[in-house]
Amino acid sequence: MQHHEKRRDEKRRDEEQPLSGGNVSGGVVRVGDTVRRPAGPWTPAVHALLDHLHEAGFRAAPRPLGIDDRGREVLTFAPGEVVWPGRFSLLEPPQRLARVARLVRDFHDAVEGFMPPPDARWQALVPAEGADIIAHHDLAPWNLVVGGEDEWAFIDWDAAGPGSRLWDVAYAAHGFIPLSADPAWQRTDAAGRLRSFADAYGLDEAERRDLVPLLSRRTRSMHDFLRDRTARGNQPWATLWAEGHGDTWRNDTAYIEEREEQWLSALLAGGG
CATH class of the missing domain: 3.30.200 (Phosphorylase Kinase; domain 1)
Structure with missing residues (x-):
């Protein structure tokens, strides 16, 4: 038996x-x-x-x-639950949002000394602004697995490639705060959460000033990426475009741009 x-x-x-x-x-x-x-x-x-x-x-x-x-x-295998779309509440406590920012910082610090193989090939789906590290390029709730206290993990590293710390931070801020035009996801405390994210990551004043316009440019880059790949008939991007993801990225870009003074005020009030 x-x-x-x-x-x-x-x-x-x-x-x-x-x-x-x-x-x-x-x-x-x-x-x-x-x-x-x-x-x-x-x-x-x-x-x-x-x-x-x-x-x-x-x-x-x-x-x-x-x-x-x-x-x-x-x-x-990373045990736990993927945050997006149904478990965003896992990141609701402020200390958990701060933990995400620290994980991003820990990754960026750890990758600092990485020397890619001489024949390295990267997907480089979305052209990055700057290239001071090998960035993840998709640090978002759909790629964060929350397990036990010592078992949080970022997954889906196949889009990693040359990028910058702030390029990754801008994308992560969009998803984890979130900076969303959708009433279902829009936060009245978005500016405060952005400040908390920047504080936990450890951005200095110059980086905070640079981040503000980058927030909308990084978001717009996703709309443009889906648009261009759809024009070529590339999947799965054409399907995502047809499902309205392009509209989501465009609307979020406008939402972020309209509030740049609010983001800057909150970020500078948070120190650095």
Whole structure:
């Protein structure tokens, strides 16, 4: 009896379970304590990045385990719940928003000494302003897994590539505060949350001043990216455009631009 139960347990561990976390996650499955994802020309560079982060002591990212017999990349599974769209309340307490900002800062500090492989290839989906680090480029609620107190992790690193700290921070602020034109997500305390995010990350005054106009430019870049990829017929971006995501990014851009003085006032009131 015990022998049969052991075989059933092993079979369950080997079964592929589709994962819905992340923004675009087609073909991503869980197998036991691992995640299998479609690999691409960028995968070796991304794995080198993730190895570096773990060697530098940054644990809020999956660890690469190579390529499986079907040519898929293998990563450690991050236990917990993806924040977006139904679990945003996980970040409601101010100290949890601050923790996200500190995780972003910890990643940026850990990646500072990373030397990409000489033949590194990156996806570089959205052209970045500046290139002082290898950035994540998609630090957002749909890519944050909240587990136990020591088990928070950013996932979906396949879009990593040259970028800047502020480029990542501007994108993260849009998603985690959030800076949204949608009445369902718009926050009356958005300016205060932006200040708290900047404080927890540790932005100085010059960086806060630079961040304000970057907030709308980074948001607009997503609208332009979806528009351009849709014009070429590229998937899954054309589907996202058809579903109205382009309108969302455009409306959020206008919302952010109209309130730049409010953001700056709050950021400078927060010190630096």
